[in-house]
Amino acid sequence: MLGEQAAGGGFESVESGNVEEGYEVTFRIGPLTASSLTARPLAPYRLVACAAPSYLTDRGVPQIPDDLKNHECLGYAYWSRPADREWVFCKGPAVERVQVVSRLQVNESKALLSAALDGFGIVLGPEDFLEPALRSGELVRLLADYEAPSRQMHLLYTANRQRTAKLRRFIEAALVRFGAP
Numbered sequence: 001m002l003g004e005q006a007a008g009g010g011f012e013s014v015e016s017g018n019v020e021e022g023y024e025v026t027f028r029i030g031p032l033t034a035s036s037l038t039a040r041p042l043a044p045y046r047l048v049a050c051a052a053p054s055y056l057t058d059r060g061v062p063q064i065p066d067d068l069k070n071h072e073c074l075g076y077a078y079w080s081r082p083a084d085r086e087w088v089f090c091k092g093p094a095v096e097r098v099q100v101v102s103r104l105q106v107n108e109s110k111a112l113l114s115a116a117l118d119g120f121g122i123v124l125g126p127e128d129f130l131e132p133a134l135r136s137g138e139l140v141r142l143l144a145d146y147e148a149p150s151r152q153m154h155l156l157y158t159a160n161r162q163r164t165a166k167l168r169r170f171i172e173a174a175l176v177r178f179g180a181p
Contacts, residue, residue, distance in 0.1 A: 024167050038053040040171070043179035046127040046137070049087075049149035050139040054105075054119040062122070062142055065089040065096040072121030073100035077107045087124055089146040091139060096146070107131040128178070153178065 027043045049068075062068055075085070085180050089096045104115055105159065109129055115139055116123040123130070133139040157167070 012116060014113070021059065025163075026153060026172060027174075028154045028156055029151050030154050035156070036159065037156040040155040041180060042153040042155055042173065042175070044150035045153040046150045048127045048130060049122055049124045049133075049142040049148065050090075050130055051122040051142060052117055052119045052138065053140055054120060055116075056140060061140075063099045065143060068098045068100050072099075072104075073102050073106035074112050074115050074121045074123045075100070075102035076109075076112060076125075077105040078090060088149055089143060090149065091146045099137065100114075170171060 027042075027124050028039070032039055049062075055072075059071055062071060065087070068161050073087065084101075086101055087100050089098070100120065104120060106112055106115070109125065112125060113130065113133065115121065116125075117133060122142065123139075130139060134141055155171065155178075157171065159162075163171075
């Protein structure tokens with residue numbers, strides 16, 4: 001994977017490295033701020049709800065977002081603010097907000113994935129990150145008729161800095177991996 005991304009029901013601007021601090025490139029999730037950096041748009045950062053088949057066998061499959069109130073929802077705990085207890089889903093123009101309960105809140109996407117795979121509950125995480133487990137059947141996508149909000153995602157790098165062959169290859173790989181909007 002090219003860069004680790006935060007998971008969770010809410011959003012905050014996330015950068016995997018700060019170009020001003022000497023990194024050559026960074027991913028930004030969220031709105032862009034005024035900057036002298038070159039910003040290459042990527043496919044939106046999308047979240048999906050999913051759970052392990054074992055969890056769904058024991059607890060049932062939620063049919064609508066409101067059903068999540070009766071489930072264990074695995075929470076992403078941010079360093080800068082409390083974990084999101086509200087998950088938001090859209091179906092057409094309708095927006096549904098659900099207050100979820102979680103006995104487990106962590107600040108690491110891989111730990112959330114591990115907990116979901118082990119049947120501890122439902123995770124709302126980056127589609128991109130969860131895709132291998134969804135494809136293999138280790139996780140099952142839930143509420144497929146609904147969408148969680150998505151955020152803009154960009155690749156940022158300095159415009160005036162000489163791009164090394166290594167940096168050019170990384171940018172090309174990131175554009176292939178994360179696609180265009």
